[in-house]
Amino acid sequence: MLQQAPLVWGEIAVENMDRALAFYGQHFDVSFRREIMNDMEMAILETEDKQAASIGLVKHEMMLPSMNGSVVYLHLSDKLEPLVARLAANGVSILLPVMAIKEGECGFISLFVDSEGNKVGLWSANR
Template sequence: MKNPASYFEIPVVDLDRAMQFYSAVFGYRFEREQIHGNEMALLPIYEGQEGISGALAQGEIYVPSKNGSLIYLNSSDINATLNKVKSNGGDVLLPMTPVGELGFVAEFEDSEGNRIALFQNHE
């Protein structure tokens, strides 16, 4: 049996602004696509690595929100990532918080008004 999640999409209002934000914060490089009439910026997928990937998605059906589903993005240094979030126009919603033996989490608001979470393991 496979893990439940296979792909995600983060709704955006301004794809260029969102790409700039996520590139500045995480260093992501994007591949632009048009899928089902919607503009997409595909996040990287690293072959042979654990986890899934997704896209920034702009279109009529994509509405950014701080409510609803929450995606967790990996960070090797949550505090450094949160500093980049703040310096690129985002807001910290939940500072770095321990989650027992699993590691740490945090939450931020991105350039589009989405609530996004971060995860850092204990390594």
């Protein structure tokens, strides 16, 4: 058994960094720090805990937005239903409405499509 959580970093592919930053900023009230790393344009989610696992928006030729493959689940709200309702009201495509995991014992999830065409998950301990 691992002694620590295995996830340290996640990347969400983008085609248009300005559009992606506007989408995530508008819908989730989060901010990003833009950087160029080698030949990758990145925007790193700003968090208070600098040691915590986080995500970055990445624009690079080998990063393509996708509805297939791995899904990153973000914990961006204490209650999931109001957030998902707000996304839907703002025209965001909801792929999976709020669903309980093990009858809520393991929290709640939802899936949406971001501005770049990625399938992205949301998680919260509370409905």
